[in-house]
Amino acid sequence: MHSTVPADVPLIREPLHAPVAHLIRGGVVEGVHYGSVVVLGPDGEVDFRLGDIEAACYPRSALKPVQAVAMVRAGLPLDGELLSLAAASHSGEERHLAGARRILELAGLTEDDLRNVPDLPFDPVVRDTWVREGRPPSRLAQNCSGKHAAMLYTA
Numbered sequence: 558m559h560s561t562v563p564a565d566v567p568l569i570r571e572p573l574h575a576p577v578a579h580l581i582r583g584g585v586v587e588g589v590h591y592g593s594v595v596v597l598g599p600d601g602e603v604d605f606r607l608g609d610i611e612a613a614c615y616p617r618s619a620l621k622p623v624q625a626v627a628m629v630r631a632g633l634p635l636d637g638e639l640l641s642l643a644a645a646s647h648s649g650e651e652r653h654l655a656g657a658r659r660i661l662e663l664a665g666l667t668e669d670d671l672r673n674v675p676d677l678p679f680d681p682v683v684r685d686t687w688v689r690e691g692r693p694p695s696r697l698a699q700n701c702s703g704k705h706a707a708m709l710y711t712a
Contacts, residue, residue, distance in 0.1 A: 572609045576589050621645055635660065635710070642657060661706045664706070671705050676699035
């Protein structure tokens, strides 16, 4: 296997994840999602572990709920669907765009105030329709726009 990592940079081992969720359709396991999970007790001790909890990883969007908690503690006045949108990725459906737009409006802002990377909707059907209509990538359609809008509102 060819590596593009310089020889002086130590490689971090591949994680040994375990099945954490099964996608079931019509009684048939259609897909298996792998990952690692750790639950700590109030004393900081491991109460539950599954998979490779010592492996290094980039948590990326998995931290959105934690970021949303921090925003709420800092005064973000959202709840329900809008708070859910702030704490998750979305697929770019119109209801998601409307929610992100609403968060921005509550903050007295517009889509132009977002600085996330413009993108097409993640959902393939929505994306295909978007492209057929000749719509360009949008900061609002990008799957993190709800979180970014909520961060602006918090600030």
